[in-house]
Amino acid sequence: MRSSEKIIYLKLSPINNPSQKIIVPAQEISSEGTCKFSLKEVYKRSQHGAILDRDAEIKYLSTETNEGIDNSSKGGDSKVWGAVSPVEAGDSVIGTEGWYIEQIMGWLKNDLRNFNRLSCPIKLNPKEATFDDVALHALLRQRLSPSTVEKNLRYARFMETHPVVPVDFRxxxxxNFIRHMDYREQVEGATPGALKHEWDAMKMFLRAYGMPIWDYKLPPMPRSRKRLLPYPDIVNRFFSHRYSRDEYENALYQYLFFHSFLIGWRVPSEIVSMTVDDVIIEGRRGYIVITETKKRSSQRTLIPEPAIISSKVHKSFKNWIDHWRPKVENQYSGDALYLQPSGKPFTVNHLRRKLSEHGKKVWKHFQPYDMRHWCAIARLIKTKVESGRFDIFHVQRWLGHEDIKTTESYLRYAEQYYQQLPIDWIAAALRPSLMMAGKSGGKRNREEYIEIQISE
Known part of the structure; x- marks a missing residue:
């Protein structure tokens, strides 16, 4: 090694490698002992360039020992903007953009606990600010929720790396932005919803940079969109389908589909936020506490039916916690309710992909958010069967809708489904025999689904 170079050890490691060593020219290391390069450059210099193919600007503390980076950097007034805590040794190697975004959000949430608001810049310099700088500004100055910031970062990364018309955030x-949006709309056929997400991401960056919001007009948003929802007997198939030869992994997705269809939480964010302590069981009774990441981590409490919370013969929360979760629990698990076969908690993106992949094995039209839509309609029908009327206020509280109009948008479709199958849909999903002729009130040979229009 030449005298003009230094060795930098990073706790950003491939599996089974305690630290990642790279050689850096001395002039790249500041007087404060920090160096700044992209993740892509890190892997290029460490001969792992094929692992990551997207830039992600991060500053790392430097060290000349083989014990990895000093993690003792302080928050508050001592917080260095753009410096992000490295990954702990032993973690999996970075392989996806989603991993990067989720790591940033995890680090920033920890920073917020001790961060001194007075040291937060009022506006950032776009030529120097990193994506995590913008994220922290959005959390503190713009008061956006963590889930909104995370979503905006994902779209910003997509815009920045677009193969034809990338957006220059520096x-x-x-x-440049209009050319990108025009290309997305006209050539790629991006939907108004997708364009709105990209516009929201751009506005977050403009506010962080102290720049005026541009005069961009979105194309008209459709009032509703087509969705296909399955009947209860099809939903029941999700609870018993063979998803994997691995016993635990197979049970994992059966339980996830069981809980998600019948609870109707926001998928996947509210699933990932669930902990073991959020499930309280007392005998046959119990309740669950759901953290609503979409609503700044407010919480709502639900009291599910005994079959869902404590039954010994159904895929209840009690069975999951007592019999399945302990099979893979390890030092990486924390208190997350649902664990991957490795014992680690899910990330939002990974769970979304896996649910979509496995759900289509059962029903080709499946999309993860269909489970929430299905639960809304099923529980409206349940109130009709039990009380003779559709109780939209009960379902509003169950789903955590802030605006009653969101719940009302399901009502006319619940009426259509009720005419087709006037029984308790929750009970029928648990016991499809209720749909036998004579109990369904409908036709013997029924289609698996009907097409409806839903907006939320």
Whole structure:
């Protein structure tokens, strides 16, 4: 090694490698002992360039020992903007953009606990600010929720790495952005919803940079969109389908589908936020506490039916906690309710992909959020069967809708489904025999689904 070079050890490691060593020119290390390079450059210099193919600007503390980075950097007034705590040794190697975004959000949430608001810049310099700088600004100055910031970062990464018309976040300008959006709309056929997500991401960056919001107009949003929802007997198949030869993994997705269809939580964010302590069981009774990441981590409490919370013969929360979760629990598990076969908690993106992949094995039209829509309609029908009327206020509280109009949007479709199958849909999903002729009130040979329009 030449005298003009230094060795930098990073706790950003491939599996089974306690630290990642790279050689850095001395002039790249600041007087404060920090160095700044992209993740892509880190892996290029350490001969692991094929692992990551997207830039992600991060500053790392430097060290000349083989014990990895000093993790003792303080928050508050001592917080260094752009410096992000490294991954602990032994973690899996970075392989996806989603991993990067989720790590940033995890680090920033920890920073917020001790961060001194007075040291937060009022506006950032786009030529120097990193994505995590913008994220922290959005959390503190713009008061966006963590889930909103995370979503905006994902879309910003997509925009920045677009293969034809990338958006330059280092030098943001209206013409570049409009060319990108025009290409997305006209050539790629992006939906108004997708364009809105990208516009929201751009606005977050403009506010962070102290720049005026541009005069961009979105195309008209459709009032509703087509969705296909399965009947209860099809839903029941999700609870028993063979998803994997591995006993635990197979049970994991059976339980996830069982809980998600019948609880109707927001998928996948509210699933990932669930902990063992959020499930309280007292005998046959119990309740669950759901953290609503979409609503700044407010919470709602639900009291599910005994079959869902404590039954010994169904895929209840009690059975999951007592019999299945302990099979893979390890030092990486924390208190997460649902664990991957490795024992680690799910990330939002990974769970979304796996649910989509496995759900289509049962029903080709499946999308993860269908489970929430299905639960809304099923529980409206349940109130009709039990009380003779559709109780939208009960379902509003169950689903955590802030606006009653969101719940009302399901009502006319619940009426259509009720005419087709006037029984308790929750009970029928648990016991499909209720749909036998004579109990269903409908036709013997019924289609598996009907097409409806839903907006939420």
């Amino acid at each position: 030098n943001p300008n209206y013409e």
